[in-house]
Amino acid sequence: MGKLLYQGHGSYRIVSDNGIVIYVDPFAGEGYDLPADIVLISHEHPDHNKLSLLQQKKGCTVLRPESILTDRVYRSRKIDDISIQAVPAYNAKHDKNHCVGYLIELDGIKIYASGDTSLTDYMRDVLSKEKIDYALLPIDGIFNMDPAEASHCAELIGAVHTIPIHMKPGALFDQKKAQSFVSKGRLILAPKEEIIL
Numbered sequence: 001m002g003k004l005l006y007q008g009h010g011s012y013r014i015v016s017d018n019g020i021v022i023y024v025d026p027f028a029g030e031g032y033d034l035p036a037d038i039v040l041i042s043h044e045h046p047d048h049n050k051l052s053l054l055q056q057k058k059g060c061t062v063l064r065p066e067s068i069l070t071d072r073v074y075r076s077r078k079i080d081d082i083s084i085q086a087v088p089a090y091n092a093k094h095d096k097n098h099c100v101g102y103l104i105e106l107d108g109i110k111i112y113a114s115g116d117t118s119l120t121d122y123m124r125d126v127l128s129k130e131k132i133d134y135a136l137l138p139i140d141g142i143f144n145m146d147p148a149e150a151s152h153c154a155e156l157i158g159a160v161h162t163i164p165i166h167m168k169p170g171a172l173f174d175q176k177k178a179q180s181f182v183s184k185g186r187l188i189l190a191p192k193e194e195i196i197l
Contacts, residue, residue: 001196002107005031008172008191010048010116010138010165017107020080024102024113024136026053029172029191036060038079042089042115043099065100074100082106087127091118093143109133109197112159116166118145119153127157134197135159138166139181147180154183161185 005013007029014022015034022038025048035055041064042048051062061079063086068075074086083105090096094116101115112127112135127135135157138144144166145153154162164181167174178188189195 002109003194004111004134004197005194006163006165006189006191007031009167010042012136012165014104014106014111014197016082018081020082020106021057022082022104022106023054025115026050031192038082038084039063040084040102040104040113041065042101042113043094045116048116063102065098069097069100072097087112088120088122089115089117090120091116091144103127103130103132107197111197112136112157114138116144119149119156123153124156132157132159133161134187135162136165137162137181139164139177140166140168142169147177147182151182154181154186159185161187163187163189 002017003015009028010025011027012024020037021034023036024040027047027050032054035057039062068086076085085103086100089099089101102113104111110132112132114137137150139147139150162183164178167177172191
C-alpha cells in the first residue's frame with residue numbers, strides 16, 4: 001500500500017506501493033530522509049521549491065511549471081507506473097502561466113495536488129468527473145482561497161478524502177483553521193502524520 005506523509009504548510013511526501021518516492025512542494029517540516037524519485041513543484045515561490053531539503057536519486061525527475069506547462073498546454077508524464085498530469089492552478093496572487101497543480105495516479109489511486117490556487121473552471125468541468133481519492137487544497141485565505149471557498153471546491157471536486165493544507169503563512173499547521181474547513185471525507189493531518197493510501 002502507498003503512503004502519504006504530511007510535512008506541513010504545502011509540503012507532503014507520497015511513496016507508492018513499489019517504493020517510488022514523490023515530494024510535492026518541498027519547503028519545511030520533517031520527512032525528507034527518503035531520496036526522491038520524483039519532485040513536483042507547483043510554482044517558484046520560495047515556500048514551494050526548496051530542493052536543498054532532499055536528496056535526489058540518480059535519474060530523479062523534477063517537474064515544475066517551466067517543464068510541464070509549455071505553450072499554454074498542460075503536459076503529462078508517465079514515470080515508471082505513475083501518471084502525472086499538470087492542471088490549472090491560479091488566483092489573484094498566482095499567475096496561471098507560471099503555476100500548476102498535479103493530478104497523480106499511482107497504485108490505482110488518484111491524488112489531486114492543487115498547488116496554490118482558488119476555484120478554477122477545471123475543478124468544476126474536469127476534476128468533478130475524475131473520481132479522485134485524495135484532494136489536497138490550500139485554505140489560508142491570504143494567498144489562496146479561504147476555508148469557505150475551499151469547502152465549496154471540495155464539494156465540486158467530490159474526492160473521497162480532502163486534506164486541508166497551506167493554512168497560515170509562517171506556520172506548518174493551524175488546527176483551528178483546519179477545523180473550519182468542511183467537506184465530506186475531510187481528513188485533517190498534522191505535520192509528521194502519515195496515512196496509508
